[in-house]
Amino acid sequence: MANEKTLSGLYPFLDKDKSSNPDLLNSVRKKAEDSVKAKQVFFQNNADKIIQAAQIIAKCYQQDGHMFAMGNGGSSCDAAHITTEFMHPVTTGRKALGATNLSADIATMTAVANDVGNEHVFVRQLICLARKNDVLIGFSTSGNSTNLIQAFAQAKEMGMYTIGFSGQTGGEMAKCGSVDLCLTVETDSIHRVQESHLTTYHILWDLVHSIL
DSSP, X not given: OHHHHHHHHHOGGGGSOGGGOHHHHHHHHHHHHHHHHHHHHHHHHHHHHHHHHHHHHHXXXXXXXXXXXXXXXXXXXXXXXXXXXXXXXXXXXXXXXXEXXXXXXXXXHHHHHHHTOGGGTTHHHHHHXXXXXXXXXEEOSSSOOHHHHHHHHHHHHTTOEEEXXXXXXXXXXXXXXXXXXXXXXXXXOHHHHHHHHHHHHHHHHHHHHHHO
């Protein structure tokens, strides 16, 4: 009983009917509408680029290549997600395709960051693991992550294909010249950018398998 009173004191809205919380309900509806709108605008503006990205990835695999993905913070989770989708297809009959999340090796990343600087954490891994005609995908909600920009430059030197996922105006990723295709979600909301990125690479996964 005491626990119930304590919980009620901390979270009084839990005891109320949802109709008494119009602000919360409106917030849910508004965020859902914003998320849908952000995706609609993005896909209207980038449908051709998404198809091109799928063709690039498919070509990589047709040449016996490998996919690499990278990102910082929440975007590192996108790098983990897309590589898992390709390595462990959830749809029966789809082929497992080689992919590596460069954000996963904590020991290597912290060693490189400590010894030579954070801007090299992905570059050093590419030099050791990647080769010509592989594909590198990078996620950054601002498009300004220095370690991604450096890795894209290294990838182009190595003859790799490069695809960027960004937000806002695309940042340095959109204008650095080392990214073959930059898919930019033009909104200042990090959440809306990430939600659109997730939907995009699910679509990419399906398109790549359809092409193959």
